[in-house]
Amino acid sequence: MDLLQLRYFCKIARLEHITRAAEELHVSQPALSKTLKLLEQELGTELFDRTGKFIRLNNYGRVFLKYAEQSLEALENGKRELADMSSGQAGDIRLAFPVGSHVVPALLSRFRQQYPDITFTLIQHFGPSDPPRFDLCISSLPLQIPRVESLPLLTEELFLAVPADHKLAGRTSIRLEDASEEHFVTLRTGNDLRERTDSLCRIAGFNPKRIFESDDPATVRGLIRAGLGIALVPAVSWDGSVGEHVRLIRIEQPVCERTIGISWLEDHYLSKACLIFREFTVAYFHELALANAPGDSSV
Known part of the structure; x- marks a missing residue:
């Protein structure tokens, strides 16, 4: 699991739409779908319910989203604090x-x-x-x-x-x-x-x-x-x-x-x-x- 997978997952989870997520992330839809599939394989469960072209975050996805967002936010807080130490006002x-x-x-x-x-x-x-x-x-x-x-x-x-x-x-x-x-x-x-x-x-x-x-x-x-x-x-x-x-x-x-x-x-x-x-x-x-x-x- 890497940060890119977490960022991609959070974007898909917020939009519940692969195509729109790919457009906002500036990546191809196949690449985004593959990244999501690899993440689900590593976790051992599907994070979305899929019906045709539509996806919906399921209960497993909602639980994982909470921790994924907390992890990304913690890293962003670290970056901001380091920048704070050197930027003064x-x-x-x-x-x-x-x-x-x-x-x-x-x-x-x-x-x-x-x-x-x-x-x-x-x-x-x-x-x-x-x-x-x-x-x-x-x-x-x-x-x-x-x-x-x-x-x-x-x-x-x-x-x-x-x-x-x-x-x-x-x-x-x-x-x-x-x-x-x-x-x-x-x-x-x-x-x-x-x-x-x-x-x-x-x-x-x-x-x-x-x-x-x-x-x-x-x-x-x-x-x-x-x-x-x-x-x-x-x-x-x-x-x-x-x-x-x-x-x-x-x-x-x-x-x-x-x-x-x-x-x-x-x-x-x-x-x-x-x-x-x-x-x-x-x-x-x-x-x-x-x-x-x-x-x-x-x-």
Whole structure:
């Protein structure tokens, strides 16, 4: 058994598709199939159930995948620690941020002013069924990924954003149920803010009437500004991004808020660069929370 076999097996196990795995690994399909067969012969059992052209990870494969991934991760941790010993305050950080697209660029800009030798690989879109391998992740909490540790960064209120000429624009506060007949602009299913919007509307006794869905927060903000619908928007992480033609209305009931945090995997080695960035991010979001203390909620 060698590392190549383990890497190939893990890729096939994640995709459950020989052809796609071969394409992503940049190897021929026959070579990949042969490598898998040799591994199964050495282990003395088949790791996949095969039906025609389709393969599915079986119980033996699921058990072995856990240990294969742990082995590869341990080796990667060793490589990262060795690199850490010689790099000082340099290095690359794999940063995932399914939330915070409006504030993360400013965070990175300020951080790079102090630590120009630290670079980033940015991961923005992923789902709970296919989480990426990241060093740190800025997201809503709890992050639905196994074996993860988190620190809360801030808890932010969610406001109802309406166009400036909307009939509700003159209200300073509202019960969410009062918007049950309005047209909503939302992000796509799977996005945290979308799921939170749907959940809060259900608590208020209705399902939102979605007129537009988008996978881009900037598009959602633009559609509200254009007078095409309303939405729940975060008070801090979207602060200042909706524009002067939008009014933000405080929601009295139900309680509408979310907590943003920074997370990392339990079995993942955090480099010096990651630890520096984590500490910097905690301080940065603390400043954001202070700057956005309760005040005028109109934009």
